[in-house]
Amino acid sequence: MQCNNAMEPNEILVLLKTPPAERPALFARANKVRKENMGDEVFLRGIIEFSNICANKCAYCGIRAPNTKVRRYRMSDDEILEVAKRMPEWGQTTIVLQSGEANSVEENKRIGKIVARIKKETSLAVTLSCGNRTKDVYAYWRGCGMDRYLLRFETSDPELFSKLHPDCTLEERLQCLRSLRDVGAQVGSGFMIGVPGETLEILARNIQICCEFDLDMIGIGPFIPHPDTPLAGTLNAYHDDTDMYFVAVAVLRIVNPDAHIPATTAFDAVFPGHEGRNLVLQRGANVFMPNNTPKAYRGDYLLYPDKPCVDEDTGDCSLCILGRLNLLGREVGTGPGHTRKKR
Numbered sequence: 478m479q480c481n482n483a484m485e486p487n488e489i490l491v492l493l494k495t496p497p498a499e500r501p502a503l504f505a506r507a508n509k510v511r512k513e514n515m516g517d518e519v520f521l522r523g524i525i526e527f528s529n530i531c532a533n534k535c536a537y538c539g540i541r542a543p544n545t546k547v548r549r550y551r552m553s554d555d556e557i558l559e560v561a562k563r564m565p566e567w568g569q570t571t572i573v574l575q576s577g578e579a580n581s582v583e584e585n586k587r588i589g590k591i592v593a594r595i596k597k598e599t600s601l602a603v604t605l606s607c608g609n610r611t612k613d614v615y616a617y618w619r620g621c622g623m624d625r626y627l628l629r630f631e632t633s634d635p636e637l638f639s640k641l642h643p644d645c646t647l648e649e650r651l652q653c654l655r656s657l658r659d660v661g662a663q664v665g666s667g668f669m670i671g672v673p674g675e676t677l678e679i680l681a682r683n684i685q686i687c688c689e690f691d692l693d694m695i696g697i698g699p700f701i702p703h704p705d706t707p708l709a710g711t712l713n714a715y716h717d718d719t720d721m722y723f724v725a726v727a728v729l730r731i732v733n734p735d736a737h738i739p740a741t742t743a744f745d746a747v748f749p750g751h752e753g754r755n756l757v758l759q760r761g762a763n764v765f766m767p768n769n770t771p772k773a774y775r776g777d778y779l780l781y782p783d784k785p786c787v788d789e790d791t792g793d794c795s796l797c798i799l800g801r802l803n804l805l806g807r808e809v810g811t812g813p814g815h816t817r818k819k820r
């Protein structure tokens with residue numbers, strides 16, 4: 478299955494190479510495609526980063542297992558539920574439970590249990606984002622009530638992928654996405670824009686893969702080097718032309734007209750003062766993911782440095798987004814915000 482606007486990599490490449498003077502027209506086209514296919518609603522999907530315990534060593538990630546500077550935490554089920562129950566009053570209809578990759582029988586059961594509790598005690602749609610697992614585990618979580626799953630492939634280039642991810646292969650990651658589709662979950666994935674070594678050809682292939690997998694949701698954000706990782710001090714492949722981050726989102730929208738595309742937090746880290754995510758919402762995005770992680774834990778979940786809103790408290794991000802949407806003339810999405818794909 479493919480998305481409904483499949484393009485050859487060369488066609489995608491031509492769009493990515495849009496000269497700077499013509500980019501405003503490209504952004505306007507992406508915004509129009511978004512409006513025609515997804516409307517003016519912006520769905521709020523509140524994230525709770527419930528655990529930063531991770532067994533992996535992803536080369537770009539601030540909470541990778543070897544980083545001993547990180548204070549590790551795991552929220553209790555009651556702490557998670559306490560936040561979840563407040564989310565509807567903040568206009569949020571989906572909860573996104575995100576953690577490091579801690580794959581054990583015990584942890585997998587715990588996650589299933591919390592999903593079942595959220596489904597029983599709230600009206601929220603549930604998205605999990607907890608890394609690679611077997612199809613059996615995904616099926617178990619689906620049976621507990623999981624609606625969606627987010628698992629970014631980060632780059633489509635197998636060699637680059639293995640340099641970034643010593644713990645798994647690109648094929649294994651893509652197989653996880655197929656397994657998620659098989660068990661009936663709505664599937665979200667995506668990639669980093671501009672990891673060192675990325676070429677425009679790789680970026681074009683990243684976008685094409687999103688289309689090939691007919692993803693329900695696609696999250697992309699600029700690569701930002703973290704000082705406590707092997708990629709410390711490296712430069713984003715587009716560091717001298719940061720408008721390319723927006724070009725990537727605009728082309729992604731044009732190629733994937735009816736996928737949910739979030740304005741990811743990393744854009745605000747690169748373009749502070751809320752500028753980044755506001756611009757992405759005007760260049761293709763239709764989803765916003767307020768951070769609901771309690772303040773006591775936020776500073777310990779830094780996948781990249783200068784993450785915005787670390788000092789805010791639970792619920793503050795949701796108030797901030799309402800102001801942003803007002804300014805942009807957009808509405809808060811109602812209903813669960815499930816996939817628009819007709820399968």
Ligand code: SF4
Binds near residue numbers: 539
């Ligand atoms: S990106 Fe995810 S799996 Fe990789 S080290 Fe960070 S938390 Fe762990």
